[in-house]
Amino acid sequence: MGVTCVSQWPVPDGKSGQQAVEMLQRRLEATGATKAGSFCVDCETYMSGQSITPSKTAHVMHSTGHPLTCFAIMDSGTCLVADSNFDQLMTKLKGFYAPRKGAKIEVKGPRYEYVDFIVKIGTVTTGPTASSRGILVEVEYTPCVVPNDCWSLLTEFMGTFMGDNKPAIPQVLASKQDGIYSPTDTILQYLEHFNNYRKSTGNK
Amino acid sequence: MASDVRVSVEALQENQVQEVSLDGQETYVQPLSMSENLAKLAHRIDFSQEDSDGEVQLEPGEEEEEEEEERKKQEAHWPWESIRDKLRTSLVETNVLLDVLKIAKDKKYMVLDPVSQEPQPSKPVLQYVAKKESLSGAADILQKGADRLAKSQAEFSSGSRGQGDFHRELLKLRQYWRLRRAGNNILGDLSFKSAGSHYWHSGVFEVVKTTEEGMAPGSSPLEVRIPSDLEGNAYIQVVIEDQLETIIAVKAALLPNSRREAAPGEPPWNVKLEAAQNVLFCKELFAQLAREAVQMKSTIPHLVVGNQITSQIFPGVQLSIALCHNTVEEDSKDDTTSPQRCQHNHVLEHALHQMLREVHRSNLNPAPPHPVTAPFSSSKKRRVAGPQGLDRKQCTQLQETEGLLERLEKQAKHTLLRARILDMIDKLAQEVNDPCLQAHVSSIGTSTESSVRIIITSPGYEQICKTMLHVNIGVEDVKVVSKDGKVITLSYDEHELRDLLLHQACQHQVNTVQSLSKMMGWQILHLSNHVGTGPVEKLGNASGIMMASPKGDRVISVRNSPSLGPLVSVQLTRQKGCETWRSDVIKDTKWDQVGGSFKPVQWDKAKGRNFVNKIELLMGCLT
Amino acid sequence: MSQQRGITQSKESLLKSYNKRLKDDVKSILDNFTEILKAAKVEEQNQVSTLTQSDQARYEMHVRAANIVRAGESLMKLVSDLKTFLILNDFPSVNEGINQRTQQLKAIQAECDTKLLALRDDMAADLYDLEEEYYSSRYK
Numbered sequence: 001m002g003v004t005c006v007s008q009w010p011v012p013d014g015k016s017g018q019q020a021v022e023m024l025q026r027r028l029e030a031t032g033a034t035k036a037g038s039f040c041v042d043c044e045t046y047m048s049g050q051s052i053t054p055s056k057t058a059h060v061m062h063s064t065g066h067p068l069t070c071f072a073i074m075d076s077g078t079c080l081v082a083d084s085n086f087d088q089l090m091t092k093l094k095g096f097y098a099p100r101k102g103a104k105i106e107v108k109g110p111r112y113e114y115v116d117f118i119v120k121i122g123t124v125t126t127g128p129t130a131s132s133r134g135i136l137v138e139v140e141y142t143p144c145v146v147p148n149d150c151w152s153l154l155t156e157f158m159g160t161f162m163g164d165n166k167p168a169i170p171q172v173l174a175s176k177q178d179g180i181y182s183p184t185d186t187i188l189q190y191l192e193h194f195n196n197y198r199k200s201t202g203n204k
Numbered sequence: 205m206a207s208d209v210r211v212s213v214e215a216l217q218e219n220q221v222q223e224v225s226l227d228g229q230e231t232y233v234q235p236l237s238m239s240e241n242l243a244k245l246a247h248r249i250d251f252s253q254e255d256s257d258g259e260v261q262l263e264p265g266e267e268e269e270e271e272e273e274e275r276k277k278q279e280a281h282w283p284w285e286s287i288r289d290k291l292r293t294s295l296v297e298t299n300v301l302l303d304v305l306k307i308a309k310d311k312k313y314m315v316l317d318p319v320s321q322e323p324q325p326s327k328p329v330l331q332y333v334a335k336k337e338s339l340s341g342a343a344d345i346l347q348k349g350a351d352r353l354a355k356s357q358a359e360f361s362s363g364s365r366g367q368g369d370f371h372r373e374l375l376k377l378r379q380y381w382r383l384r385r386a387g388n389n390i391l392g393d394l395s396f397k398s399a400g401s402h403y404w405h406s407g408v409f410e411v412v413k414t415t416e417e418g419m420a421p422g423s424s425p426l427e428v429r430i431p432s433d434l435e436g437n438a439y440i441q442v443v444i445e446d447q448l449e450t451i452i453a454v455k456a457a458l459l460p461n462s463r464r465e466a467a468p469g470e471p472p473w474n475v476k477l478e479a480a481q482n483v484l485f486c487k488e489l490f491a492q493l494a495r496e497a498v499q500m501k502s503t504i505p506h507l508v509v510g511n512q513i514t515s516q517i518f519p520g521v522q523l524s525i526a527l528c529h530n531t532v533e534e535d536s537k538d539d540t541t542s543p544q545r546c547q548h549n550h551v552l553e554h555a556l557h558q559m560l561r562e563v564h565r566s567n568l569n570p571a572p573p574h575p576v577t578a579p580f581s582s583s584k585k586r587r588v589a590g591p592q593g594l595d596r597k598q599c600t601q602l603q604e605t606e607g608l609l610e611r612l613e614k615q616a617k618h619t620l621l622r623a624r625i626l627d628m629i630d631k632l633a634q635e636v637n638d639p640c641l642q643a644h645v646s647s648i649g650t651s652t653e654s655s656v657r658i659i660i661t662s663p664g665y666e667q668i669c670k671t672m673l674h675v676n677i678g679v680e681d682v683k684v685v686s687k688d689g690k691v692i693t694l695s696y697d698e699h700e701l702r703d704l705l706l707h708q709a710c711q712h713q714v715n716t717v718q719s720l721s722k723m724m725g726w727q728i729l730h731l732s733n734h735v736g737t738g739p740v741e742k743l744g745n746a747s748g749i750m751m752a753s754p755k756g757d758r759v760i761s762v763r764n765s766p767s768l769g770p771l772v773s774v775q776l777t778r779q780k781g782c783e784t785w786r787s788d789v790i791k792d793t794k795w796d797q798v799g800g801s802f803k804p805v806q807w808d809k810a811k812g813r814n815f816v817n818k819i820e821l822l823m824g825c826l827t
Numbered sequence: 828m829s830q831q832r833g834i835t836q837s838k839e840s841l842l843k844s845y846n847k848r849l850k851d852d853v854k855s856i857l858d859n860f861t862e863i864l865k866a867a868k869v870e871e872q873n874q875v876s877t878l879t880q881s882d883q884a885r886y887e888m889h890v891r892a893a894n895i896v897r898a899g900e901s902l903m904k905l906v907s908d909l910k911t912f913l914i915l916n917d918f919p920s921v922n923e924g925i926n927q928r929t930q931q932l933k934a935i936q937a938e939c940d941t942k943l944l945a946l947r948d949d950m951a952a953d954l955y956d957l958e959e960e961y962y963s964s965r966y967k
Contacts, residue, residue, distance in 0.1 A: 001595050067599055068589045083590025183593035330877060331869045338885030339867055342892035349896030353903065371910045378914055379924045385915050634967045642962035647951035663963065 002116075002142035003150050003181045005158070006189040007167035008196075009121075009135040017123055017132035024121050024137070025110065027161040033114035039064045039122065041187075042106035043194050046090065046097035058097055059194075060090060061187050065120075071187045079184045102127055105194045107136050116142050117157055124197055133197050137162070138186070148177040209290050212245065214238065246283035370413055373426040373471065377411065381477060394430075394481045396488070399561075400568035403488040407431070409477065428473040434480040436531035440489055442552040444616055447522045483529065489560050489608075490527040496607040506609075515613060518696065523616045525556075555615055555651060559608050614679045615651045621696050622654050622677050628698040629656065632705055638662070638814045639671075639709045639716075652679050658705065660712045662816040668719040671712040675701070703766075707744030710766040714747040716816050717762055724823055726751040726760075735763060742767045751823075758826040761802060762819065770815060773802040774826065838916065845912075848905050855898040859891040866891075 011020045029035075041063045048056045061071040062084070070086040073079045080086075090097060107122035120138040125131065139158055144150040151169060158166040171192070172185045219232035236244065308314045374390075377383065382393040395407025410429040466475045490511070497506040497513045507514040512526045574581035585602050594602070626645065633641040642659040649655060653676065660671040676683040682694045682701055686708075694700040711733055718731055729752050734745035746765035752758070759775035777800045805822065812818030866884050913920075961967065 001593065065595050066593050067596060068586075069593045070590065071593075081591050081593050083587070085590075183595070327877070328869060331881065334877075334881030335867055335869060335884065338881070338888045339863075341885060342863055342888040345889060345892040346895060349893075349899060353899055356903070371907070371914060374911065374914050378921065379928055383915050385912070390911070390915065633962055637965070640963055642959060644955055644958050647947060647954065661963075 001145070001181070001183050002140050003144050003147050003154065003173070004138055004140040004186040004189070005154055005167065005170060005173065006136055006138045006186065006193060007158075007170070008193060009137050009162070010165065011135060017135055020135055021109065021121055021123060024135075024161065025112075028112050028114075028119060028121075031114065031161050033112040033117075033119060035110055036113045036118075037111050038109060039111045039120045040106060040108045041065075041122070041190055042104065043191065045100045045103040047100045049096050049098055051096060057100075059191055060087065061190065063183075063187065063190075065186075066183055069183070071184065073187065073191055077188075079188065081184060103198075105197065107190070118142065119161075124194075126197070126201070133201065134193075136190070136193055140186075145181045146178060147173040147181055209249070210245075211287060211291065214241070243283070246287070249283070249286050370425040373424050373473075374411070376471065377426065377473065380474060383411065392428075392477075394434075394477055395484060396481075396564055400564035400566070401488060402567065403484070403491070405431075405434075405484055405487070407434070407481070407484055409480070424471050424473065426471075426473055428476055430476060430480040434483045436483065436529060437479050438483040438486040438527065438529040440486050440553055440556060441526045441528055442549045442556065442612075442616075443524050443526075443547055444517070444549060444552075444620055445522060445524065447516065447520050485557070485560070486527055486529070489556060490525075492560065492563075492607075493525060493556075493609050493612075496609040500607065500609060513609075515609070517613055517617045518620065521620060523613060525612075549616075549619075551619065552612060552616055556608065556612055559611060563608070617696075618652045618654070618677065618679050621680070621682070624698045625675070625677055625682060625701060626656065628702055629658065629705070632702055636706070636709060639712050641705070641709070653677065660705075660709050662713070662716050663814060665716055665720065665816045668723065668816075669712065669716040671708060671715065673705075673708060703743040706766045710744065710764045711747045713764050713770065713815050714749050714762065717749055717751075717819050720816060720820060721749075721751045721823065724820070724827070725754045726823060726827075727754070727756075729759065738763060738765070738771075739768075741765055753823075753827055755827075759800075759802075760819070760822065760826065770807060772805045772807055772810075772819070772822070774805055774822070775800045775802045841912070845905065845909060848901070852898040852902045852905070856895050859894045859898070863888050863891045 009020065009024065011017055015023075041061065043059050043061045046058045046060065048058075057075045059073045061073065063069070063071070068084050070082050070084045071079055072082060072086060105124060105126050107124050109120060109122035112119045112121075118138075118140040120140075122136045122138070124133040124136055126133060137158075139154060141150050141154055141157070144153075151173065155166055170189055172188050173181075176185065219234070221230050222233045223231040225231065304314065308316050374383075377392075382398065384391055384393070390411040392409045392411060393407055394409055395401065395403065395405060397403075397407070408431065412427050412429065414425050414427045466472065490513075493513055494508050497508050497515065500506065502515075504516045511528070512524060514522055514524045517523050570581040571584050571587075572581075583602075589599060589602060626643075629641070629643045633643065639660045640663045642661070644657045644659070646655045646657065655677065656675045658673045658675060660673070662669070672687050674685040676685065680696050682696070684692045684694065684701070684704060686692075692704065694704065714731070714733070718728060721728055728749065730748070730750040732749075733747045735748040737748075738746055744766045746763055746768075748761070748763040750759060750761045753760075757777045759777075761773050761775065763771040765771070807818070810818045810822065812821045866887050915921075
């Protein structure tokens with residue numbers, strides 16, 4: 001599990017999300033990356049029921065990059081990394097945590113590998129509408145686990161196919177410069193983006 | 205005087221023979237017709253002798269035929285009247301009898317009482333004698349039976365043969381093997397199913413009592429019948445050999461006398477059962493290996509022919525695994541077997557056995573926690589995969605498991621590589637005498653990894669300098685770790701290691717000279733492990749050192765090359781008093797020490813036991 | 828009685844049949860013996876003539892004696908069957924036997940292991956010395 005950076009790719013005005021994704025894909029393939037399957041990251045939100053007084057939210061996320069794992073994040077930021085059977089546990093806790101309707105978000109798209117890098121380009125969709133809300137790009141540099149050591153390399157690589165739209169260092173990475181990167185951090189980044197999307201649609 | 209009255213209406217009688225003719229034909233008297241017969245009989249009735257009515261007297265009368273014939277003519281007016289009267293009286297009498305019997309049956313008014321007869325004289329003596337005889341007969345039978353029982357009991361207590369021994373043997377059998385009862389038979393199980401094997405063979409054997417004819421002295425009263433396909437002995441033969449043998453399809457030769465000898469005191473059935481169990485185990489092992497050989501995808505496919513699996517482990521070397529099943533009971537003296545084929549690699553065979561037993565055990569004992577009712581579970585790594593957040597690559601690595609054949613091949617490769625490397629080190633140590641090579645093989649290692657520590661010293665100067673190398677022999681590669689931490693990975697070719705060791709030896713010489721010069725006070729002007737001058741070396745690089753004497757007037761230069769040997773030259777500075785270079789400008793005496801040509805030293809003729817010794821002596825004489 | 832709760836139905840019926848056989852055989856011996864003694868009584872002859880009666884009595888006695896012998900032998904067979912049953916199906920002793928054998932074999936295994944380890948250690952120490960000697964000598 002290497003250092004990962006998840007960033008939002010702004011959709012140019014005249015084009016649809018699909019076209020933007022295709023353009024990114026072409027650029028990637030031009031650099032020499034090879035397509036290696038697809039990926040999906042989804043998030044379900046649970047609201048606590050009546051019995052718990054300050055109402056708490058729990059986000060349960062899955063990622064194909066970690067096929068046997070289930071991530072559960074509370075609104076305080078604590079993240080639980082559990083076996084994938086955790087979902088069944090959540091259904092047993094229906095009395096306490098009920099799934100919030102219409103709050104399921106997922107990101108899907110192709111996955112590219114370029115020697116040590118893994119790039120995932122995903123379209124964000126909410127619920128059954130399948131209309132794309134935005135595009136998220138995840139870039140992972142597998143050999144390194146210390147963000148400080150490889151941020152510059154990551155940025156440079158992102159620059160090759162993202163051009164000027166390469167992102168700034170995410171909050172999560174910035175706060176963990178010399179620590180060891182873990183899968184939780186990737187998921188937190190995704191959650192942050194999901195929350196942004198929710199807020200933006202809420203505002204609209 | 206009633207005459208006997210016979211009333212017959214018709215008589216069926218044989219026709220009397222009237223005449224026998226000369227040709228044997230018989231002529232019968234024609235029977236009388238009914239009326240004729242009747243008339244004849246009617247005439248014979250003598251009614252004058254009839255009694256008065258009311259008297260019941262049944263007296264056997266005599267026939268007075270003569271009288272009858274006389275009276276026939278007298279009473280002829282109705283020949284049937286007398287008959288009718290007689291019939292009537294007899295009817296009356298019969299009715300009376302019937303009534304009497306009916307009344308007597310009721311026993312209310314009339315009872316039939318036997319007429320007491322005179323008691324016959326009793327003969328008890330006869331009866332006594334008869335009873336005594338019969339009693340003695342019965343007693344005889346009882347005695348015979350008891351004798352039989354007592355005899356069998358005596359046999360049992362004496363312990364030579366009989367039922368008791370059967371039970372004792374059965375008890376012993378039960379302690380070693382699983383037995384159960386199925387109806388009237390006793391069945392046993394010699395398969396490994398209870399140990400976790402999933403092989404299809406049921407391995408059922410039957411226990412019977414030895415019959416009387418089969419009892420030979422020294423045999424047990426218990427006989428064991430094993431399934432027919434498990435008879436004989438079997439073993440798995442693993443051989444590592446050159447590849448030339450593949451083309452000749454040699455039938456795996458059977459070692460004569462491979463049967464295990466019974467331990468003293470061990471019952472014969474145990475030997476038989478253990479041999480059958482061994483056959484079963486070998487069969488299962490071979491079936492598993494063959495299955496893996498067919499399924500495994502490798503660059504050079506495995507060859508599975510009949511009872512033999514062949515695979516190539518190194519170029520030119522093959523590993524062959526054969527199942528040898530000896531069904532013939534007698535010792536087969538097969539002299540035509542090639543001696544090469546009779547080798548066994550016991551270590552690898554034992555490793556195979558251990559691996560299959562390991563598989564059985566893991567079938568039965570999956571990693572906890574799991575409920576008692578679920579005999580399967582995922583491995584420990586799989587369980588923590590979720591919480592640890594393993595990614596896809598790591599997850600796929602989890603699922604890779606090695607089969608028996610793969611593991612065996614790895615072990616075989618390692619064994620062969622190790623043998624080759626050690627051989628090579630030995631030979632090199634014999635060849636190279638000057639820096640002395642010592643090899644210490646480590647006793648701690650696994651079946652796929654061993655290590656050798658090589659110490660290069662100069663004899664006589666061990667304390668000054670020692671070069672240590674740690675050689676790690678893996679499955680297909682060899683890693684050499686030097687003292688300063690450098691790791692060099694070599695392939696399975698042993699010549700590469702040889703070259704490396706030669707190079708290290710050459711470096712060592714120079715390092716020793718360096719330490720020696722420090723001790724002797726000589727200054728080191730230049731030291732390099734990879735000098736760039738001189739001819740290009742075939743293997744490695746030459747090392748060189750240049751040192752100046754304490755006074756500074758002599759310089760020794762050594763260039764040690766792994767292939768060409770050492771090249772030592774000495775630089776002599778100008779003699780004292782040589783005035784050529786003196787001039788007014790150059791006044792310092794140190795400039796006297798500059799320059800001078802290098803003269804090579806004839807190293808073969810130099811005095812000294814070995815290289816370092818020679819250098820020392822040289823240094824000594826130049827100081 | 829608590830031991831018998833775990834017995835299967837077929838075993839239950841087997842045990843019952845053994846019981847029945849025992850009772851029948853003993854009863855048969857007793858009855859036949861009393862009958863022999865009864866038949867040995869000297870009686871007045873009735874309708875049958877003396878000879879016939881004595882013949883009949885003798886035959887009866889012989890048959891009853893044979894019955895007693897048969898019952899005895901059947902008891903012996905029962906003993907043997909019981910022994911076999913006990914050996915094979917008496918689970919506490921079977922388990923005990925298995926435990927003993929396991930412990931015996933484990934002890935052998937542990938002994939082998941320690942011996943091998945000791946052998947390995949000795950040999951390693953000796954090997955080191957020998958290697959040192961061998962490799963540092965001039966004559967290899």
